[in-house]
Structures are given as structure tokens and as C-alpha cells.
Amino acid sequence: MDVSGLPGFYAIAAADPGRRAVIDADGSETTYGELLARVNQVSHGLRARGLTTGDVVAGVLPNGLDAVVMLMATGQIGLYYVPINWHLTASEIAYILSDCDAAVVVTGPEYAVPGGEVGTAGLAEGQPADAPADRAAGAVMWYTSGTTGFPKGVQRKLPGAEPEAIAPLYTWFLGEVVDLRPGDDVHLVTSPMYHSAPCAHTQFALHLGHSVVIAPRFDPAGVLDLIDRHRVSNAMMVPTMFHRMLQLPEETRAAYDMSSLRQVVHTAAACPVAVKQKIMDWWGPVLYEYYGSTESTIAFSVKPHEWLARPGTVGRPAPGFEAKICDEAGKDLPPGEPGLIYVKSSLGSFEYRKDPGRTAASMLGEWYAPGDIGYLDEDGYLFLCDRRTDLIISGGVNIYPAEIEAALLDHPAVADVAVIGVPDEEWGHNVVALVQPAAGVEPGPGLTAELLEHCEPRIARFKHPKVIVYRAELPRTPTGKLSRSRVREDYLAETQKE
Missing domain, CATH: 3.40.50.12780 (ANL, N-terminal domain)
Incomplete structure (x- = not known):
């Protein structure tokens, strides 16, 4: 009818x-x-x-x-x-x-x-x-x-x-x-x-x-x-x-x-x-x-x-x-x-x-x-330049770096961490975590496996980092604010050289 x-x-x-x-x-x-x-x-x-x-x-x-x-x-x-x-x-x-x-x-x-x-x-x-x-x-x-x-x-x-x-x-x-x-x-x-x-x-x-x-x-x-x-x-x-x-x-x-x-x-x-x-x-x-x-x-x-x-x-x-x-x-x-x-x-x-x-x-x-x-534009059509700076969108799903960083910082081997979204042809962005290990902690595959296991009960699987890389130090302002944009720029510059 x-x-x-x-x-x-x-x-x-x-x-x-x-x-x-x-x-x-x-x-x-x-x-x-x-x-x-x-x-x-x-x-x-x-x-x-x-x-x-x-x-x-x-x-x-x-x-x-x-x-x-x-x-x-x-x-x-x-x-x-x-x-x-x-x-x-x-x-x-x-x-x-x-x-x-x-x-x-x-x-x-x-x-x-x-x-x-x-x-x-x-x-x-x-x-x-x-x-x-x-x-x-x-x-x-x-x-x-x-x-x-x-x-x-x-x-x-x-x-x-x-x-x-x-x-x-x-x-x-x-x-x-x-x-x-x-x-x-x-x-x-x-x-x-x-x-x-x-x-x-x-x-x-x-x-x-x-x-x-x-x-x-x-x-x-x-x-x-x-x-x-x-x-x-x-x-x-x-x-x-x-x-x-x-x-x-x-x-x-x-x-x-x-x-x-x-x-x-x-x-x-x-x-x-x-x-x-x-x-x-x-x-x-x-x-x-x-x-x-x-x-x-x-x-x-x-x-x-x-x-x-x-x-x-x-x-x-x-x-x-x-x-x-x-x-x-x-x-x-x-x-x-x-x-x-x-x-x-x-x-x-x-x-x-x-x-x-x-x-x-x-x-x-x-x-x-x-x-x-x-x-x-002159006719009122909107063109996006970028999503909000820190938001990661992977497969159409919003992923928030602060939540992942909080989970990783809860591990005693992590001194500092920055989570960024890296462009990916299929998913839009992949989650990458840049980790500064605590003093005396050796970075490597063993620590990576341990950190991912640590994330398991704390955050949903789709939020887990696809890649974890290690850094001696992460850039922070004098007030302690993490510059994710700089971390992202540095990481992308490095990977493009490889």
C-alpha cells in the first residue's frame, strides 16, 4: 500500500x-x-x-x-x-x-x-x-x-x-x-x-x-x-x-x-x-x-x-x-x-x-x-583540511589517543608515550604508539608483546596500536604538553625515507 x-x-x-x-x-x-x-x-x-x-x-x-x-x-x-x-x-x-x-x-x-x-x-x-x-x-x-x-x-x-x-x-x-x-x-x-x-x-x-x-x-x-x-x-x-x-x-x-x-x-x-x-x-x-x-x-x-x-x-x-x-x-x-x-x-x-x-x-x-x-568556498560548500588534530579515524571509527596513552602509561616499563594516526590506504588511519621506555628497560619485540597484552583488558581490540616504535625521548612543551603534531611529522618524515 x-x-x-x-x-x-x-x-x-x-x-x-x-x-x-x-x-x-x-x-x-x-x-x-x-x-x-x-x-x-x-x-x-x-x-x-x-x-x-x-x-x-x-x-x-x-x-x-x-x-x-x-x-x-x-x-x-x-x-x-x-x-x-x-x-x-x-x-x-x-x-x-x-x-x-x-x-x-x-x-x-x-x-x-x-x-x-x-x-x-x-x-x-x-x-x-x-x-x-x-x-x-x-x-x-x-x-x-x-x-x-x-x-x-x-x-x-x-x-x-x-x-x-x-x-x-x-x-x-x-x-x-x-x-x-x-x-x-x-x-x-x-x-x-x-x-x-x-x-x-x-x-x-x-x-x-x-x-x-x-x-x-x-x-x-x-x-x-x-x-x-x-x-x-x-x-x-x-x-x-x-x-x-x-x-x-x-x-x-x-x-x-x-x-x-x-x-x-x-x-x-x-x-x-x-x-x-x-x-x-x-x-x-x-x-x-x-x-x-x-x-x-x-x-x-x-x-x-x-x-x-x-x-x-x-x-x-x-x-x-x-x-x-x-x-x-x-x-x-x-x-x-x-x-x-x-x-x-x-x-x-x-x-x-x-x-x-x-x-x-x-x-x-x-x-x-x-x-x-x-x-x-564562495558558494558555501565546505572542504575539510584535516580532522581534529588528535583524533584517529580508522575504518570509520573514532579512536582517541589519550585513552590509549593512559592504558600504556599504566605499564611500569613506559616512561612516556604518544599515540598518533598514520595514513593508511584501506583504513584511513592506523594507530601507532611511540613509546619512551623507562630507565633500564630494553625496547624490542618482547616489550612490544608485553605492552599489547597489557592493553587487552583495558581497551577494546580496535584501539590497540598496529605499530609500537621506541624513542629515547618525546617532545613536550615547558608546561608538559605533548606535541603530537611534531611527533606525527617526525614519524612520517622518517618512514618516508625508509
Whole structure:
């Protein structure tokens, strides 16, 4: 049926219960009606646990039906939902759960945490499948480390209205930014839903009446097969995925039909111009890009034909956003001159949970600084010069040097350490640790193995250094501040000579 006049998932599911909602990673299918029934049961179950508007629920869940259910169940009873990266260590997960004050934690069988419950069955059991009373839109509260390495929840004020009053704003915004429309489209989930963009796009797809296909993991040929087999029309990816798919043999790439694709949205890291051009040569002009952050959401966006006319741009301010470029003193800079990017949104502000000082430090009045350097051209298109100085982005995932340095400094053999991101063709950046050994400690393979073992219980595997090199001394200012930019420049100069 035509769903264009229906305001979001809950209304679509009630009107067209037989509509296909989710094809899970194992191939099982769930209709909109079946999904809504489970969502309603879990909403009732959360209410039965005593949760009320503004309370917090967390999920340590792999991609799959339970993750979708938790997202939509909390989204209609005024709760904050915190998706947690299941690659994190037990102590890292415990920190987030404590900081967000999660009243209920739902996990996958393989990601059990103290006090958590496995899956949504327990919440749904014995509960009615009809809509709960006093429905109100919830919000997702993603945790981001910022530049300090200490995760904080990015919290937005709850709308205070039913989801049906909010969903039309989503559909309008997505239509403006990436040409997505309500209808019978098929959305492919390629990345873990604990990241903000894949999670948000899953929710958006259901509000648009689309079917959601969940990839079990990112595998280049496997994703191409899913696109071909399910006639996928839209997906959210990161540049590393493009690079890996382009590395497939020509005969493998030619074996799959990509003609169903109309919108492939990418974000999270800068995409090399050559890589983006090659993908559009292969798939056609279907790549939509946006730039933003967990805090700012989608601040800039660019459609395929705009990008082809201005290769390298990340777009103009999205609807409801303003942008400016400032110098270090906060003075506005003219077009073409690089500086710190600031954005302002009429769609609502954010705050870091329990950290008003950090919230204030990230703002210039009403303007938020993502921390990146760029410039605007004469037509208002943004070009990034560099990511924030210390942030490492590997495979589309943010990695924060301070957190890794803190873990390594906890080892008695380490006197000092600097962690940097080194450009890598496939991953964007690799993590490199430059270690100054303590007096009397012999650097070498044995120490490297010991340091990596030391990291194992302290930080997630994806944060571990790919390379550890040793230095007699690291450059610090008279006040003790480490000059990572100098460390990076020296390291790159040395490796280029080799």
C-alpha cells in the first residue's frame, strides 16, 4: 500500500501489518505487524519495570531484531536508549552503564553484563501487543569520547510529543538531504548499530516504510550479494568499505547487479576523491555524503551531482543549519581561508550528560565546534583540511589517543608515550604508539608483546596500536604538553625515507 501519507513506523505497521520490515542476518523475516507487536510488548514490559519518561535503557546488542525492537520500543514511551559498543572491555561498558544510569540493560547472549538480561523475550513475556497508553517520543543517547578519551552521553531534550508528531520531520529532512522518500524501498545495514549513523538510518528506514536488510558483518562480496539478491535501494556505508569492494577482482564485481541502488550514504571519515569517483563509475551517481558528528548530527550534505561538480566537498549546511569558519580567537574568516568549523542548528541543541563544563567548552555562544579545520568556498560548500588534530579515524571509527596513552602509561616499563594516526590506504588511519621506555628497560619485540597484552583488558581490540616504535625521548612543551603534531611529522618524515 501507499505509505506516503502515514506518519512513521507505528502508523505504517498498524495500517499495513503484512509489509516486510526486517530481513535479519540469519535470513529470517519479520513483518511490520509482527515487529510492532513485539515493540509494544517490550514497551509495556519496560513500563512494568517502573520506567517513566526520561529514564534510560541500554543495549549491548549485536545487529539483529532485538536491537531494532529496543530502538523502536524506547522510542514510543519517552525513554533514552543507549546503544553500547560490544567490542568494549567489561570495565569500559561498566563505566558507560554507570554514567548513563541505565535502569535496564539488554544484551546479546555473547555480551552478558552484570545485571543485564539476555534478549527482549523477558521484557515481552506476558505483555499485551496493543499500543501503550500515553505514548511519547524517546531519543537515542549515543556515547562519544570527544577529545578527552572519557565517554560522555550526547543528550537531547525529549520532544514531549507522540512519535507521529515527530516522524514527519525526519521524513522531510531525509528527503531534502539524501532524496529518501516513503515507499517500498529496501535499506541495507552494513555497520554495527551501536554507531550513531547506522542506528539512525535503521530507524529512519522504518519511519519511511522501507524494508531493512541486516548484513551479518561487512564482507565485500557478501554485501554485493545482498544488494543484488534483495534489490537494495539505499544503504549507509563508510569509505573503508568502498576501498575494500574496489579491491575485489573485476570478475567478482561484475557478477553482481548494482542497478537497484539509488542512495548510498557515506559519512564518518573523509573519502578519497579517487575512491569515490571509482565507486560512482561502477554504481552510477548514487553516493550521498554528509558531514557532522554525534553532537551536531547531519550538519553538511552533498548530493552526487553537486559533488561531481566540486570533487572533495562535503557539502553545504543541511536544512536548519548555519555554518561559519573562525580563527583561534573566534573571529569570522572569509571564503577560502581555513579555520575552525562552527555550526548552529535550529533543530535543537545537545548537552553532555552530567558535564555542563564540557558542554560549555564545546560551544561559542550558540555555535558548536566539531573540532575540525576546513574552509567554505564562495558558494558555501565546505572542504575539510584535516580532522581534529588528535583524533584517529580508522575504518570509520573514532579512536582517541589519550585513552590509549593512559592504558600504556599504566605499564611500569613506559616512561612516556604518544599515540598518533598514520595514513593508511584501506583504513584511513592506523594507530601507532611511540613509546619512551623507562630507565633500564630494553625496547624490542618482547616489550612490544608485553605492552599489547597489557592493553587487552583495558581497551577494546580496535584501539590497540598496529605499530609500537621506541624513542629515547618525546617532545613536550615547558608546561608538559605533548606535541603530537611534531611527533606525527617526525614519524612520517622518517618512514618516508625508509
